[in-house]
Amino acid sequence: MVKVINAGFYSTIQDLGRFGFQKYGVPVSGTMDNYSARIANALLGNKENEAVLEITMSGPILKFCSDTAICIAGADFSPKLNNNPIMLNHAICVKENDVLSFGNPKYGFRCYLAVSGGFQTEIIMNSRSMYKEVSTGFTLVENDELSILEHSVSIEKKNASIRIDSNHFATKKLEVFKGPEFDLLTKNQQQQLLSEEFRVSKDNNRMAYQLAETLKNTLKPIITSLVLPGTVQLTPSGKLMVLMRDCQTTGGYPRVLQLSESAINILAQKFTGNTIHFKMID
Amino acid sequence: MSNFKLTYKQFGERSILVEWPSKIDEKTLKDIILFKEKFENSTLKELIEVKLAYNSMLVSYHTAIDNIYDKILELKSIYSSKNKVINSIYKLWKIPVCYDAKFALDLGDISIKKGISKQDIIAIHSKAIYTVFFIGFLPGFLYLGGLNEAINFPRKPTPRMQIEKGAVAIAGNQTGVYPCKSPGGWNIIGNSPINFFDIAKNPPCFAKPGDKIQFYPITKKKHSDITTLVDAGVFQLESEVIRG
Numbered sequence: 001m002v003k004v005i006n007a008g009f010y011s012t013i014q015d016l017g018r019f020g021f022q023k024y025g026v027p028v029s030g031t032m033d034n035y036s037a038r039i040a041n042a043l044l045g046n047k048e049n050e051a052v053l054e055i056t057m058s059g060p061i062l063k064f065c066s067d068t069a070i071c072i073a074g075a076d077f078s079p080k081l082n083n084n085p086i087m088l089n090h091a092i093c094v095k096e097n098d099v100l101s102f103g104n105p106k107y108g109f110r111c112y113l114a115v116s117g118g119f120q121t122e123i124i125m126n127s128r129s130m131y132k133e134v135s136t137g138f139t140l141v142e143n144d145e146l147s148i149l150e151h152s153v154s155i156e157k158k159n160a161s162i163r164i165d166s167n168h169f170a171t172k173k174l175e176v177f178k179g180p181e182f183d184l185l186t187k188n189q190q191q192q193l194l195s196e197e198f199r200v201s202k203d204n205n206r207m208a209y210q211l212a213e214t215l216k217n218t219l220k221p222i223i224t225s226l227v228l229p230g231t232v233q234l235t236p237s238g239k240l241m242v243l244m245r246d247c248q249t250t251g252g253y254p255r256v257l258q259l260s261e262s263a264i265n266i267l268a269q270k271f272t273g274n275t276i277h278f279k280m281i282d
Numbered sequence: 283m284s285n286f287k288l289t290y291k292q293f294g295e296r297s298i299l300v301e302w303p304s305k306i307d308e309k310t311l312k313d314i315i316l317f318k319e320k321f322e323n324s325t326l327k328e329l330i331e332v333k334l335a336y337n338s339m340l341v342s343y344h345t346a347i348d349n350i351y352d353k354i355l356e357l358k359s360i361y362s363s364k365n366k367v368i369n370s371i372y373k374l375w376k377i378p379v380c381y382d383a384k385f386a387l388d389l390g391d392i393s394i395k396k397g398i399s400k401q402d403i404i405a406i407h408s409k410a411i412y413t414v415f416f417i418g419f420l421p422g423f424l425y426l427g428g429l430n431e432a433i434n435f436p437r438k439p440t441p442r443m444q445i446e447k448g449a450v451a452i453a454g455n456q457t458g459v460y461p462c463k464s465p466g467g468w469n470i471i472g473n474s475p476i477n478f479f480d481i482a483k484n485p486p487c488f489a490k491p492g493d494k495i496q497f498y499p500i501t502k503k504k505h506s507d508i509t510t511l512v513d514a515g516v517f518q519l520e521s522e523v524i525r526g
Binding site: 019020021022023024025026124125133134177179180222223224225226228230231248249250255258259260261 | 291292293294295297299301304305306331332333334335336337338339340342416417418419420421422423425461462479481485486487
């Protein structure tokens with residue numbers, strides 16, 4: 001079991017998502033940056049869909065109540081075990097009563113903590129991903145106790161590590177496809193969308209990232225239709241909203257672009273003020 | 283039968299969006315449901331997930347689409363395939379709603395602006411039989427068609443920060459029930475004690491696209507009694523089977 005001493009800014013349990021329930025209006029959810037979450041699981045030999053802890057900006061303080069192995073991937077928030085710095089992207093053995101904490105954020109916005117065998121929290125509709133209307137809790141809170149496998153963890157030397165692609169955090173480029181309404185935009189609008197840089201506004205969360213710069217818009221709303229994580233919507237006032245993992249299943253704004261899966265992962269590591277630009281994939 | 287002109291567009295790496303002409307009507311809904319049911323009888327069933335909206339259907343594959351042209355041809359052949367006998371059962375659900383002033387925050391305002399008495403608005407709202415087009419926006423939120431034009435009323439200029447679970451509301455030519463607490467800009471005319479989304483049930487929603495809904499007025503006392511039964515998990519919703 002892992003005890004939550006301090007929950008941090010916004011920490012949630014996530015796996016790769018809740019599939020098959022979107023027809024009931026349930027968001028997919030899942031790790032915002034699948035790339036980093038997969039690395040954390042892979043280095044422990046976990047299955048890729050095991051639940052991890054998604055930590056946003058400011059880390060929690062966690063106490064391990066049994067021996068296990070952990071791996072932290074994604075953003076660098078200066079993780080420490082019993083106050084000693086530990087490496088990212090590296091399998092690390094922890095002992096009963098060890099305390100994991102975090103320091104200053106160095107790069108990125110979300111980091112992932114995997115434990116050997118994955119967190120064993122409640123499964124609702126085939127997923128452990130926390131989401132407000134579905135799971136019992138929707139973020140970690142102080143004194144939560146997170147179940148983990150307490151047996152059969154091989155604590156023999158784990159040296160697995162990986163060099164990650166630093167471009168994942170540095171790049172501004174988001175690869176996109178045309179959205180269903182892209183062709184309704186004027187040539188001018190299309191060009192602006194694909195040539196200018198946009199900044200992430202302060203309205204960014206697991207549901208959507210709103211961009212600070214606007215695009216002059218004359219398109220009418222559409223008949224409510226289907227949207228996906230990564231859909232870029234254009235509102236009547238010209239705001240661009242990039243939908244993320246906890247987005248609604250349907251929407252009525254024109255869908256001008258669709259982010260690739262890897263672009264969603266890249267954007268998930270951006271925060272207020274960061275710049276991005278869209279690059280169309282042919 | 284299937285005489286709509288459909289368009290097929292790739293949407294992201296794994297999905298194809300199928301679109302019917304931009305119209306909200308029952309003929310379109312029937313055709314979309316028929317297409318969906320053909321999938322459910324096809325060999326592709328295991329490979330994909332299908333979601334519906336008013337005039338669109340999203341077909342999502344488990345892996346990235348290799349050859350979009352092949353996939354579209356496959357979809358077209360399913361759409362044009364002969365109609366198999368499909369035995370889906372559709373139901374008319376009777377939904378209790380309390381239109382008392384305690385819940386009906388905007389009923390007075392609508393009554394004044396429309397020049398229709400509150401009683402008449404309630405009568406019009408609860409007389410109609412609504413069609414479930416699809417579920418979206420929030421878990422368990424039913425998109426309903428069939429609101430009487432007489433009580434068409436624009437959404438509020440500024441949304442409320444919080445609307446209560448069960449709120450029955452009107453916006454433009456739509457009516458619906460908030461399945462959970464949520465911010466929202468619809469005009470509230472009542473409250474239903476029913477759960478529209480229940481994680482303990484499979485499926486979590488009792489209604490599906492193609493089903494019908496009818497509201498019936500109840501008193502505050504009855505609302506409170508039904509709430510108790512719903513919380514105890516013993517309330518039986520009334521329904522009758524209709525022809526699909």
